Amino acid sequence: MKSIKNHLSLVIALVSILFSIQILVIAERSIDTYKEKLANDYSIIVVSQKNLDASNLMQENAIIGKITSLSPDDVIKRLNTGMSKKNIELLKLTLPKFYNIKLKYYPSSSEIKMLTRKLLRKSSISKIENFSHSHDSTYKLLLLFKKVITIFSVSMLVVTMLLIFKELKIWQFKHNERMNIMGLFGAPLWMRSAILFRLSIVDAIIASFVSFILFTYIASDSWVNEQFEYIGIQVKIFDPLSDLLLLTTVSIIVSIVLALFIILGHKEEV
Amino acid sequence: MDKVIIADNLSLAYSDDETIINKVKFSIDSGSFVFITGASGSGKSTLLKSLYGALNPQEGSLVVGGVELRGVSNSKLNFLRKHIGIVFQDYKLVKEWTIEKNIMLPLLINGYEKGVTNNQVDSLLKHVRLKHQAGKYPQELSGGEQQRVAMARALSHNPILILADEPTGNLDDYSAELIWNLLVGANEQLKTTVMVVTHHIPENIKVDYKHYHIEFGRINEVN
Incomplete structure (x- = not known):
C-alpha cells in the first residue's frame, strides 16, 4: 500500500502527459489520413x-x-x-x-x-x-480541427507540468531526507541518486504500461471507430510498437529530468 | 597511543559574526570513551557536526581518522563517514525503509557481501531486541525502539568511531540502558572510540571515560 502511494503521484502525472501526447499523435494521424482522402477526391x-x-x-x-x-x-x-x-x-x-x-x-x-x-x-x-472555394472551406475546417486539438492537448500538458512542479517540492523534501541520511554514512552522490533514478524509471515504465492499456482499449472501442467511419477514414489510434516506443521514451525522459531537478536541488543538511 | 581526533586552534561558526567554538585544542585517543557535556546552546552538537563533516571549521585544523576536515573534498568526506557511526537524538531513520534495511544502510554503502550483511543485521537485531520487528517501518516503532535501530545501524559496519548526540535524551529507562550497554560493549569489545554528547553522564555507567565540558566556546577536560 505504502509502495503504491509512493509511485502513484508521479505515475498519474506521467499518464496525463502521455495521454496528451497520444491525443496529438491521433489528431495528426487523422488529419493526414483525411487529407489523403481529400486528395483522392480532389x-x-x-x-x-x-x-x-x-x-x-x-x-x-x-x-x-x-x-x-x-x-x-x-x-x-x-x-x-x-x-x-x-x-x-x-x-x-x-x-x-x-x-x-x-x-x-x-x-x-x-x-x-x-x-x-x-x-x-x-x-x-x-x-x-x-474549385478553390470549396477547397478553402474544407482546408480551413481541417486547420481549425487541428488547432482545437493542439490547444486542448497543450493546455493539458501545461496544467500537468504545473502540477508536477508543485509536487516536485514534496518529492524534493522526501528524497532530500533519505539522500541526507545516506550521505551521513558516506554514500557517494551516485548511490544517493540511484534510488531516485530507479524509482523514476520504474514509474515511467508503469505510466507507459497504463497508457498502453488505456489506448489499446480506446483503439478497440467500437464507438471510437464508428466516429472515424462517419467521416470516411480509418485511423490507427494506437500502434503497439511505434506509439509505445514514443510514449515510453517521453515518459523516461520526463521522469529522469524530474529526478535531475531533485538531485540538483538537493542540499546537504547542516 | 593513536589519536582518532585532533583539533588544533579549532573555531566553529554558522556565520562569520557568531563563533560558537573558539580556538580550542584537544585530542582523543583511539579506543577511548568520551563524554562531552555543556549547557544548551554551548556548542556540543556543533562540535559533533564538525566531527562528521557537516560543518566546515572556520579556523584551525580538525583531523578525524586521519582526514583533515577543513576544506575536505566530498570523496574524502565520504571515505571518513564510511568508517564512523553516528547516532542522532532524532534518530534519522529512512521512513520508507524497513528497520532491517535501515540497519543495512552502512553495510550496503561499504559494499559488504549479501551473506555478511544479512548475518550482521540479524545479529544486531537480536542485540537490540528487535528481531521480531525487522519488517516494520520506523514510524511503527516507539521512540526507544527507533533509537535502538539507529544504534544498531551505527554499529553495523564496525566503525572506528561512534558519535552520539544525546542518544538517550527522550528514551525510557529500558531503551536507555540498552543503548548505554551497546556503546560500552562496542568500546570494550571492539575497541571502538565512542564520543557522546549529553547533558548528564549516567551515574551507573561501567566504563572508564574521559569527560570534556564546553563553556563559552572553550572545551576543558574535567578531572
Missing part, C-alpha cells in the same frame, strides 16, 4: 488548346500525382444534331483538350494558387478550374 480541371506533355508537367510540378485526359465524347454527343462522321472528327480536332489533374497530397490554398499560376504560364492552357 482534382483540378485544365483546358488546353493543344495536347499536354504529362510527364513534362509532372516533372515541373512535383505536387502533381497523375494527369488523365478527359474524353470529349460526352460533349460531342450533346452537340451531335445529325452531324456527319467527318464533321464530328473535325470537331474533335478543334475542341480544346480537357485534363484531370490529381495531386499527390491535399494542398494548402497557397499551393493551389501557385500551381494554377504556373500552369497558366503555359501558352496552350487557356483555363483552369481548381
Whole structure:
C-alpha cells in the first residue's frame, strides 16, 4: 500500500502527459489520413488548346500525382444534331483538350494558387478550374480541427507540468531526507541518486504500461471507430510498437529530468 | 597511543559574526570513551557536526581518522563517514525503509557481501531486541525502539568511531540502558572510540571515560 502511494503521484502525472501526447499523435494521424482522402477526391480541371506533355508537367510540378485526359465524347454527343462522321472528327480536332489533374497530397490554398499560376504560364492552357472555394472551406475546417486539438492537448500538458512542479517540492523534501541520511554514512552522490533514478524509471515504465492499456482499449472501442467511419477514414489510434516506443521514451525522459531537478536541488543538511 | 581526533586552534561558526567554538585544542585517543557535556546552546552538537563533516571549521585544523576536515573534498568526506557511526537524538531513520534495511544502510554503502550483511543485521537485531520487528517501518516503532535501530545501524559496519548526540535524551529507562550497554560493549569489545554528547553522564555507567565540558566556546577536560 505504502509502495503504491509512493509511485502513484508521479505515475498519474506521467499518464496525463502521455495521454496528451497520444491525443496529438491521433489528431495528426487523422488529419493526414483525411487529407489523403481529400486528395483522392480532389482534382483540378485544365483546358488546353493543344495536347499536354504529362510527364513534362509532372516533372515541373512535383505536387502533381497523375494527369488523365478527359474524353470529349460526352460533349460531342450533346452537340451531335445529325452531324456527319467527318464533321464530328473535325470537331474533335478543334475542341480544346480537357485534363484531370490529381495531386499527390491535399494542398494548402497557397499551393493551389501557385500551381494554377504556373500552369497558366503555359501558352496552350487557356483555363483552369481548381474549385478553390470549396477547397478553402474544407482546408480551413481541417486547420481549425487541428488547432482545437493542439490547444486542448497543450493546455493539458501545461496544467500537468504545473502540477508536477508543485509536487516536485514534496518529492524534493522526501528524497532530500533519505539522500541526507545516506550521505551521513558516506554514500557517494551516485548511490544517493540511484534510488531516485530507479524509482523514476520504474514509474515511467508503469505510466507507459497504463497508457498502453488505456489506448489499446480506446483503439478497440467500437464507438471510437464508428466516429472515424462517419467521416470516411480509418485511423490507427494506437500502434503497439511505434506509439509505445514514443510514449515510453517521453515518459523516461520526463521522469529522469524530474529526478535531475531533485538531485540538483538537493542540499546537504547542516 | 593513536589519536582518532585532533583539533588544533579549532573555531566553529554558522556565520562569520557568531563563533560558537573558539580556538580550542584537544585530542582523543583511539579506543577511548568520551563524554562531552555543556549547557544548551554551548556548542556540543556543533562540535559533533564538525566531527562528521557537516560543518566546515572556520579556523584551525580538525583531523578525524586521519582526514583533515577543513576544506575536505566530498570523496574524502565520504571515505571518513564510511568508517564512523553516528547516532542522532532524532534518530534519522529512512521512513520508507524497513528497520532491517535501515540497519543495512552502512553495510550496503561499504559494499559488504549479501551473506555478511544479512548475518550482521540479524545479529544486531537480536542485540537490540528487535528481531521480531525487522519488517516494520520506523514510524511503527516507539521512540526507544527507533533509537535502538539507529544504534544498531551505527554499529553495523564496525566503525572506528561512534558519535552520539544525546542518544538517550527522550528514551525510557529500558531503551536507555540498552543503548548505554551497546556503546560500552562496542568500546570494550571492539575497541571502538565512542564520543557522546549529553547533558548528564549516567551515574551507573561501567566504563572508564574521559569527560570534556564546553563553556563559552572553550572545551576543558574535567578531572
